[in-house]
Amino acid sequence: MMLKAATYSLTLLLVTASCGQATDQSxxxxxxxxxxxxxxxxxxxxxSLSQRDTSTWTYETFDDWKQACDLLPANxxxxxxxxxxxxxPFKTSQEFDQALEAAFDHFKNGKLTEADLWLNGGPEPxxxxxxxxxxxxxxxxxxxxxxxxxxxxxxxxxxxxGDFHGDIHSFIAYLSKLxxxxxxxxxxxxxxxxxxxxxxxxxxxxxxxxxxxxxxLRLLLANPENVHLARGNHExxxxxxxxxxxxxxxxxxxxxxDIRKPMRLYDFLPVVLxxxxxxxxxxxxxxxxxxxxxxxxxxxxxxxxxxxxLGSLQQKSYFNKHPDFLESLDPLTxxxxxxxxxxxxxxxPVTPVVLGFMWNDFSILRSDPPLAYDPNRAWVYGKSAxxxxxxxxxxxxxxxxxxxxxxxxxxxxxxxxxxxxxxxxVHRHWQEGDNPALLNADPEILRASLETDPIRPLVDGSVxxxxxxxxxxxxxxxxxxxxxxxxxxxxEEFSDWTLEVHNVNAPKW
Numbered sequence: 230m231m232l233k234a235a236t237y238s239l240t241l242l243l244v245t246a247s248c249g250q251a252t253d254q255s256x257x258x259x260x261x262x263x264x265x266x267x268x269x270x271x272x273x274x275x276x277s278l279s280q281r282d283t284s285t286w287t288y289e290t291f292d293d294w295k296q297a298c299d300l301l302p303a304n305x306x307x308x309x310x311x312x313x314x315x316x317x318p319f320k321t322s323q324e325f326d327q328a329l330e331a332a333f334d335h336f337k338n339g340k341l342t343e344a345d346l347w348l349n350g351g352p353e354p355x356x357x358x359x360x361x362x363x364x365x366x367x368x369x370x371x372x373x374x375x376x377x378x379x380x381x382x383x384x385x386x387x388x389x390x391g392d393f394h395g396d397i398h399s400f401i402a403y404l405s406k407l408x409x410x411x412x413x414x415x416x417x418x419x420x421x422x423x424x425x426x427x428x429x430x431x432x433x434x435x436x437x438x439x440x441x442x443x444x445x446l447r448l449l450l451a452n453p454e455n456v457h458l459a460r461g462n463h464e465x466x467x468x469x470x471x472x473x474x475x476x477x478x479x480x481x482x483x484x485x486x487d488i489r490k491p492m493r494l495y496d497f498l499p500v501v502l503x504x505x506x507x508x509x510x511x512x513x514x515x516x517x518x519x520x521x522x523x524x525x526x527x528x529x530x531x532x533x534x535x536x537x538x539l540g541s542l543q544q545k546s547y548f549n550k551h552p553d554f555l556e557s558l559d560p561l562t563x564x565x566x567x568x569x570x571x572x573x574x575x576x577x578p579v580t581p582v583v584l585g586f587m588w589n590d591f592s593i594l595r596s597d598p599p600l601a602y603d604p605n606r607a608w609v610y611g612k613s614a615x616x617x618x619x620x621x622x623x624x625x626x627x628x629x630x631x632x633x634x635x636x637x638x639x640x641x642x643x644x645x646x647x648x649x650x651x652x653x654x655v656h657r658h659w660q661e662g663d664n665p666a667l668l669n670a671d672p673e674i675l676r677a678s679l680e681t682d683p684i685r686p687l688v689d690g691s692v693x694x695x696x697x698x699x700x701x702x703x704x705x706x707x708x709x710x711x712x713x714x715x716x717x718x719x720x721e722e723f724s725d726w727t728l729e730v731h732n733v734n735a736p737k738w
Contacts, residue, residue: 260462260463260468260472260606286324286327286447287324288318288324290415291404291408291413291415291416291447292415294318294401294444294447295401295404295405297318298318298397298398298401298437298440299401300316301316301317301318301397301398301437301440302316303398303700304395304396304435304436304437304700304701305700305701305704305705307436309436309702310436311436311477311480312436317481318440319439319443319481319482321482322481322482322483322486324443325439325442325443325482326490328442328443328446328447328450329446329490329491329494331446331450332446332449332450332494332497333360333493333494333497335449335450335453336358336497337358337360339453340454340534340536341357341358341497341536342354342358345532346532346534346535346536347535347536347537347538348526348527348530348535348536348537349537349538351536351538352373352375352538356370356371357373357496360493362489363466363489363492363493363496364496364577365466365492365577366489370496372575372576372577373496373538374460374500374538374539374575374578374584374586375499375500375536375537375538375539376499376500376501376502376503376522376524376527376536376537376539377457377499377501377502377503377534377535377536378502378503378505378510378524378527378528378530378534378535378536379424379457379502379503379504379505379533379534380505380506380533380534381422381424381504381505381506381533381719382422382506382719383506383507383719383720383721384422384718384719384720385422385423385424385506385718385719386420386422386423386424386716386717386718386719387423387424387425387426387504387716387717387719388407388412388423388424388425388426388714388715388716389426389427389428389513389633389695389714389715389716389717390403390425390426390427390428390695390713390714390715391428391430391635391636391654391694391695391696391697391698391713392428392429392430392431392461392635392636392638392695392697392698393427393430393431393432393435393441393697393698394430394431394432394433394434394435394463394697394698394701394703395431395432395433395434395435395436395437395438395441395473395474395477395701396435396437396441396698396699396700396701396712396735397435397437397440397441397444398437398700398735398736399698399699399700399712399733399735400441400444400698401444401735402712402733402734402735402736403712403714403733404416404444404448406731406733415451416447416448416450416451416452417451417452418451418452418455423455424455424456424457425448425452425455425456425457426457426458426459426502426504426513427445427456427457427458427459428459428461428513428514428515428633428634428635428636428695429458429459429460429461429462429463429464429498429514429515429587429635429636430461430462430463430464430515430635430636430697431445431458431461431463431464432463432469432473432474432477433463433468433469433472433473433474434472434473434701434702435473435700435701436473436477438473438474438477439477439478439481442491442494445458457499457502458498459498459499459500459501459502459513459514459515460495460498460499460500460515460587461515461516461587461635461636462515462516462578462583462587462588462636464495464498464578464587465495465577465578465579465587466488466492467577467578467579469492474491475488478491499536500514500515500539500584500586500587501513501514501519501522501524501586502514503524503527503528503629504633504717504719505528505627506719506720506721506726507721508626508627508628509627509628509630509722509723509726510528510627510628510629510630511629511630511631511632511633511687511717511726512524512619512622512629512631512632512633512634513632513633513634514586514587514632514634515586515587515634515635515636516584516585516586516587516588516589516590516607516634516636517585517586517588517589517590517591517607517608517609517610517632517634517636518585518586518589518610518614518615518618518632519542519544519584519585519586519589520544520547520548520554520570520585520618521539521542521543521544521546521547521570521572521573521585522539522542522543522586523543523547523621523622524537524622524629525622525623525624525627528622528623528624528627528629529624529626529627539575540574541572541573541574542571542572542573542574542575542584543572544570544571544572544573545567545570545571545572546572547570547621548566548567548570551617551621553617554614554617555599555600555614555617557598557599557613558598558599558600559598562598562600562601562602565602566600566602566608569582569602583607585607585608588606588607588636589607589608589609589610590603590606590607590608590609590610590636590637591609591610591611591615591632591637591658591692591694592609592610592611592612592658592659593644593645593648593658593659593663593668594659594663594664594665594668595612595659595660595661595663596664596665597611597612597659598611599611599612599613599614600614611659612658612659612690615632615690615692616690619631619632619690628723630687630689630690630691630723631687631688631689631690631691631692631693632691632692632693633692633693633695633715633717633728634692634693634694634695635694635695635696635697636694637694638696638697638703639703639706639707640701640702640703640705640706640707641706641707642706642707642708644668644669645694646703646707647669647670647671647672647675647707648663648672648675648679649694649696649707650672650696650707650708650709651672651673651675651676651679651681652675652676652679652680652681652730653681653711653713653730653732654695654696654709654711654712654713654730654732655685655693655694655695655696655713655715655728655730656679656693656694656696657679657680657685657691657692657693658691658692658693658694659691659692660678660679660680662678662679663678663679664678683729683730683731684727684728684729684730685727685728685729685730686724686726686727686728687717687723687726687727687728688724689723693715693728695713695714695715696709696713698712698735699711699712699735700735710734710735711732711733711734712732712733712734712735713730713731713732713733714731714733715728715729715730715731716728716729716731717729
């Protein structure tokens with residue numbers, strides 16, 4: 230399979246060196262702000278440096294790692310350039326690769342290997358767990374996406390965080406706060422019935438993707454059953470080649486660094502996680518709705534943890550099977566939507582079309598149409614279209630109630646970002662107090678009409694979007710400096726579930 234195209238000479242060099250082929254990204258959808266790319270730096274790392282052969286971590290404790298990261302200049306001050314090499318925590322790729330290999334061992338020996346946890350048999354182990362190859366190289370592995378179900382007891386807490394985009398300082402501040410609150414002891418969770426969920430887009434657009442990935446893996450390895458990483462649209466070679474991470478890897482580890490290692494990690498991350506308690510479930514993913522996949526069977530499985538390959542996505546069939554879907558849509562958009570939907574098996578995250586779980590968005594106002602198309606991005610789902618898919622993804626005994634996601638960000642203070650700032654980093658779409666007259670209102674004015682309480686209810690059909698970490702062009706352009714995480718607390722009755730919003734001020738600017 231051929232890659233999708235590097236128009237940048239550095240990316241072309243990296244991809245062809247690792248995979249023996251070049252690609253063309255001209256057909257890629259734009260991810261929000263096309264100007265957030267990096268100047269090509271001089272390469273700092275020497276690939277000939279000897280690699281330490283050790284089974285211990287250089288940064289044994291979280292405090293050791295925090296101290297190293299605290300020395301790094303903020304993305305804001307670097308202005309899309311890389312920091313001085315002498316300040317980088319890793320002088321070679323040894324420790325980063327060690328974390329990757331340990332994570333591969335975890336996936337190869339953990340829940341993903343248990344055949345009875347996979348609906349319909351699961352993937353072929355000889356290819357799914359082969360970490361020596363990738364799907365985007367010639368004669369590579371088959372591309373596989375999968376969904377995960379996670380059922381937890383009542384009163385369980387799920388700590389949810391949105392995009393980092395290479396912002397290590399906000400990540401460290403987040404974990405430091407949880408250490409102060411005795412949720413964590415270093416990297417180790419010490420509170421029962423507590424888990425972490427990260428919603429994707431860990432790298433690109435900030436220069437500390439390596440450090441963010443390493444921190445995520447240290448958390449995962451310290452809490453292998455309680456840390457969950459979703460796959461966002463930037464967990465894709467076509468995006469990392471365009472928006473900075475492959476450039477970052479080359480800068481930090483040398484031109485000959487094998488970029489397939491971190492790219493292969495992404496194949497072990499679910500593209501959607503269904504958080505359940507009793508008969509109620511919430512869809513947690515990076516992007517939006519994907520009408521081609523129906524999770525009903527997965528939700529009814531008996532084990533508290535379950536997996537299912539997405540396989541062939543039945544988008545067109547869903548549209549044809551449900552004539553009431555989008556019945557209020559104007560004829561032109563309905564025809565456009567129907568013509569672009571397909572029944573297909575994905576060749577990669579954007580071929581032949583983008584995956585909704587990774588790419589799609591949601592409208593803002595209750596009066597917005599049920600569906601709209603952003604030609605530079607993906608589909609934008611309104612209230613009725615979202616509720617339709619939630620309803621038809623449910624069964625008589627298991628209900629899919631709501632969506633928690635990230636992804637919908639801009640470095641310009643557009644209507645979505647105005648609401649994310651006003652609502653302290655978590656916005657519920659289609660709020661009753663919102664209206665067209667407020668669309669471009671200042672965040673301070675919006676606060677009077679929108680949900681801003683720290684503890685908010687989850688209601689049927691709701692969609693919550695989490696903001697992106699602030700040490701970025703997003704934080705600069707939209708004038709916020711707070712990071713955000715949410716705590717979802719489950720209950721026997723869905724009406725008693727809550728979402729608690731927390732902010733952290735990172736101290737680097």
